[in-house]
Amino acid sequence: MKQYLLLITIALSIIVSSCAPEGFTIKGSIPDAQNLSVYFDKVNPITSTNSVVAKSQTNGNGQFSLILEESPAGGAYRVRIGAKSIYLVLSGSEQTIEINGSLQDVTYFNHSITGSPLSEDYTSKIRNSINGTTPVADLATYLSSQADPMVAMMIGAQRFGDISFSPLHQSISQRLQASYPNEQITKDYSTFAASVQREYARQQSLAKVKIGQPAPDIILPDLNGKERKLSDLKGQVVLLDFWASWCGPCRRENPNVVRIYDKYNKDGFTVYSVSLDGLDSRTKRRFPEDQIDNQMRIQKQRWVSAIEKDNLKWESHVSDLKKWESAAAALYGVTSIPRTFLLDRDGKIAAINPRRNLEQAVQTLL
Numbered sequence: 001m002k003q004y005l006l007l008i009t010i011a012l013s014i015i016v017s018s019c020a021p022e023g024f025t026i027k028g029s030i031p032d033a034q035n036l037s038v039y040f041d042k043v044n045p046i047t048s049t050n051s052v053v054a055k056s057q058t059n060g061n062g063q064f065s066l067i068l069e070e071s072p073a074g075g076a077y078r079v080r081i082g083a084k085s086i087y088l089v090l091s092g093s094e095q096t097i098e099i100n101g102s103l104q105d106v107t108y109f110n111h112s113i114t115g116s117p118l119s120e121d122y123t124s125k126i127r128n129s130i131n132g133t134t135p136v137a138d139l140a141t142y143l144s145s146q147a148d149p150m151v152a153m154m155i156g157a158q159r160f161g162d163i164s165f166s167p168l169h170q171s172i173s174q175r176l177q178a179s180y181p182n183e184q185i186t187k188d189y190s191t192f193a194a195s196v197q198r199e200y201a202r203q204q205s206l207a208k209v210k211i212g213q214p215a216p217d218i219i220l221p222d223l224n225g226k227e228r229k230l231s232d233l234k235g236q237v238v239l240l241d242f243w244a245s246w247c248g249p250c251r252r253e254n255p256n257v258v259r260i261y262d263k264y265n266k267d268g269f270t271v272y273s274v275s276l277d278g279l280d281s282r283t284k285r286r287f288p289e290d291q292i293d294n295q296m297r298i299q300k301q302r303w304v305s306a307i308e309k310d311n312l313k314w315e316s317h318v319s320d321l322k323k324w325e326s327a328a329a330a331l332y333g334v335t336s337i338p339r340t341f342l343l344d345r346d347g348k349i350a351a352i353n354p355r356r357n358l359e360q361a362v363q364t365l366l
Contacts, residue, residue, distance in 0.1 A: 024068040028099030030081055030106070031062040038064045039080040042072070043087070045157040046188040053077070071095060075183060076154055086111060089118040089151050122151045129159055129360075136364040144171040149179045153189050162357045164211065164350075166200040169193040203352065208333030211352060215240065215343050218274065218328045220318035223304060228318050230272050231347060237269045237365045238343040239358070242334045244276040244323075245306035250338040253355065254310040260359050261314060267366050268345070271314045274328045276337060277303040278321025296321060 026040060040054040053072060058064045058081065066079075074092035078085045079099065084106045086099055094116045101111030109127035113119045125142070128134035140160070143152040152172045160168055173193040176186045204210050218230040218240075230240065241257065243250035261271055278299045279292070287295055300321060307317055320326055326334075332341065342351040342358070344365050354361040 024071040024095060025065060026079060026097045026099065027063075027065040028079075029061070029063045030058065030099075030101060030103060032102050032104075033058050033062045033081050033084075034060050036082045037080075038066065040066050040068075041078050041080060043076050043078050044185050044188060045076065045154060046185065046192045050078075074150065074180070076150060076185065081106075086113075087119075087122065087154065088113070088116060089122045089148070089154055090116060091118055091148075118148050118151055121147065122154055125151070125155055126159065129155075132363065135366075136360040140165070140168050140364075144168055144175075149175040152176070153185065157189070157192070159360065160357065162351065162354050162361065163196050163200040163203065164352070164354065164361070165357075166193075166197045169196050207352060208331075209341065209349055209352075211349050213349055215341065215347050215349050216331050218272070218318070218331065220274065220320055220328060222316070222318050223307075228272075228316050230316075230343075233270060233272060233316065233343075234347040235268075235345055237264075237345060237350075237362055238347075239269075239271045239362075240332075240341040240343060241271055241273045242276060242329060242332070242337050242339040243273060244337060245302045246277070247337050251306065251310060253338055254312060256358070258311055258313070260362060263359075264362055264366060265314075269362050269366060270316065271312075272316040273312065273314070273318070274326065275303050275317065275319035275321075276323050276326050276329060276334075277319055278323045278326075280323040280325040283323065 036058050038056045038058060039052055041050045041052055043050045054066045054068055056064050056066045064081070071092055071094055072090060074090050077088040077090055079088065082103070084103050086106055088097070097113065097115040097119070099111060099113055105111040108130060109123050111123070113123055125134065125139060125147070129136070129139055139155070143156055147155070149172065153176055156165075156169055156172045169189075170193050173190045176189055180186045209216060215230065219227055222228050230238070239257065243254075245251075257271060261269065279296060284292055303319060303321075306312075318328075320328070328334075332339075338355070340353055340355065340358075341349055342354050342361055342365070344350040350365055351361045
C-alpha cells in the first residue's frame with residue numbers, strides 16, 4: 001500500500017511539474033555598467049521597428065536579471081544596456097541565457113553568451129568577421145547554405161550592405177521563407193532583398209563599366225611626370241579611387257582607405273588614385289592667359305599637399321590636371337566623387353563604390 005501511494009505521489013509530481021509554465025530568464029554581469037536601465041527588445045533590423053518586451057536595471061556591480069513567464073517566440077532580439085546593444089537570435093526553446101563581459105567587449109562582440117546556441121553562433125560569426133578571422137567569402141558561403149536563416153538574416157543585414165551582395169540576400173531570403181514563413185521579418189527581408197536586386201540591376205544598366213568586365217586601362221602621369229598604367233598593377237587587388245583635394249567627402253574617407261592599405265598591402269592590396277584636381281576649360285576662362293600656368297602650379301601643389309597631409313602612402317597617384325575633363329573620369333563614367341572601383345587580381349571590376357564595406361570586399365578578393 002505504501003509503495004502504491006509513493007508511486008501515485010511521484011506520478012502526480014511529474015504531471016504537475018510538466019504542466020508548470022517554463023519561465024525565461026536573461027541574466028548577466030557587465031561590471032562597468034552599474035545602475036543602468038536594461039531593456040529586452042524584439043527587433044527588426046530591416047525596418048528598425050523595435051518593441052520593448054521587458055525592462056530591468058543593473059545593480060551596483062553591473063549585474064542584472066530579466067524574467068518572463070514563458071520563453072519568447074523565435075526571432076531577433078536585443079538586450080540594451082545604456083547605449084550598448086547585445087543582439088540575440090532565439091529559437092523559442094531557451095529558458096536561461098547568461099551574458100557576461102564589459103561594455104568594451106560588447107562593442108567588439110567579445111562578450112560571452114550561454115544558453116542560446118543561435119545567439120552564440122551569431123555573436124562568434126560577427127566577431128570573427130570584424131577581426132578578420134573569417135574571410136568575407138567564407139562567411140557569405142556559410143550564411144547562404146549552413147547558418148540558421150534567422151542568424152543569416154541578422155548578419156546579412158548588418159555586415160553585407162553593399163548592393164554587390166544582392167545574390168547573397170536573395171539566397172538568405174529564400175531560406176528564411178522556407179524556415180520562418182509566417183514571420184513579419186521574413187516579409188520585410190524579402191522586400192529588402194528585392195530592392196537591393198533592383199538597385200543592383202539599375203546601377204549595372206547605367207554604369208559605363210560593369211562588374212565582371214575587364215577594367216579599362218588608364219595611363220596618366222604621376223606627381224613627377226612619370227606615366228603609370230593601371231594595368232601594371234594586375235595581379236594585385238586594386239582600389240581605383242577618383243578623388244580631389246577639394247572634395248570634402250573624399251578627404252574624410254581617406255583615413256579609412258589608408259587603414260585598409262596598411263592592413264592588407266602585404267597581402268596584395270594597393271590603390272591607384274586618380275585626382276580630379278587642376279583646371280578644366282570652363283575654369284581656365286576665369287583667368288587671363290598669362291596666369292593660367294601659375295594657376296596650374298597652384299592646383300598641382302594642392303594635390304601634392306593633400307597627399308602629404310592625408311598620408312596617402314601608395315605610389316600610384318596620377319592626374320592629367322583637367323578636373324572634370326579628366327580622360328580617366330570620362331572613361332569610367334565618373335560624374336561625382338568620391339567614386340571607386342575595386343579590381344580583382346585579374347584586372348576585372350569586382351565592385352563599384354564599395355565604401356561602406358570596402359574592407360570586407362578586399363578580404364573577399366584576397
